[in-house]
Amino acid sequence: MEDPSEQVTTSAAVGSDRDYVQSLDRGLALLLAFDGEHPDPTLAELAQLTGFSRPAVRRFLITLERLGYVRAHGGRFSLTPRVLLIGQHYTESHALIGVAQPYLLQLAERTGESASLAVLDNAEVVYVGRVPVRRIMSINVQVGTRVPAHATSMGRVLLAWSPAAVVDDVLTRRPPVALTATTITDGVALRDALHLVRQQGWSIVNEELEPGLLSASAPVRDRSGTVVAALATSTSTGRSSPDELERDVIPLLLDAAGRISSELGFGPAPIRQSAHEGFY
Known part of the structure; x- marks a missing residue:
C-alpha cells in the first residue's frame, strides 16, 4: 500500500493546484508588505498594499498577532523580532x-x-x-x-x-x-x-x-x-x-x-x- 506521506510529497513536487494553500500565500504576502516605507501601516494601508479585503487583512493580522509575528499599537501594526527567527532558521539550515x-x-x-x-x-x-x-x-x-x-x-x-x-x-x-x-x-x-x-x-x-x-x-x-x-x-x-x-x-x-x-x-x-x- 502506498504511504500517504509519499503521495503528498509527490503531489507537492509537481505543484498541484489542489495542494496549494492560498491562505498561507496571503499571510506571507501580508508579512512582506511591511518594509522600510511602511514599517507600521494601518489595516487600511495593508489592504491597499496587498489588494486584499479589509476583513481578510483583519483576520490575517489577528492570527499573526496571536502567533507573535505582529504587534498592534494605536491602530497601526508592526513586525516583532520573532520574524527574525525565519531568517535565523535559514542561515542555521x-x-x-x-x-x-x-x-x-x-x-x-x-x-x-x-x-x-x-x-x-x-x-x-x-x-x-x-x-x-x-x-x-x-x-x-x-x-x-x-x-x-x-x-x-x-x-x-x-x-x-x-x-x-x-x-x-x-x-x-x-x-x-x-x-x-x-x-x-x-x-x-x-x-x-x-x-x-x-x-x-x-x-x-x-x-x-x-x-x-x-x-x-x-x-x-x-x-x-x-x-x-x-x-x-x-x-x-x-x-x-x-x-x-x-x-x-x-x-x-x-x-x-x-x-x-x-x-x-x-x-x-x-x-x-x-x-x-x-x-x-
Missing part, C-alpha cells in the same frame, strides 16, 4: 553560510573592502552573508538585502551558470531596467556578458547598479559542481579600476571561492589556515 563566513572575513582583511555572499532568487540577488568595511552603496546593505541581478557582478555570476529557462525569465518576462547611465539592459548584450563570465570564470561590473560602485564576483559550487552562490567584493571607482580589480582582487576572490567550494565537497579538501594567514 544552510551549511554554505557557516562555511563561508571565515572566508568573508579573510577576504575583507586582504582587500580592505566589503565582502559579500549572495544567492539568486528569481530576478534578484539576495545577500546571505556580508562583512562590511566601508560604506560604498547608498543602499543600506545587510543580510537579506535584495538587488537586481542584471546589474550586479554577483547576479552575472549566478545567472551565467543558471539554466536557460531562468535566464530567459529574468531577461524577457522581467525586462531589466536601467539603474545608471551604463546599466546593460539589452537582452543580447546581457547574454553576451553572461557568456564572457562563463568563459573567464568571474565577473566585474562597473557602475551599473550605482554610480561610483565597482564590484567583482566569483562562483561558489557545491559537491555536484552546481553554482550555489556568488562571492563578491565591492569598492568605489575612486579607489580602484576594473583593471586593478582584475589584477589584484580576482585572484583572491577565486581562491576564496574555491576554498568555500572545497569545504562544500567540490574538488579536493582545502588546507585549513588561521584567520590571519590569508589565502596562500
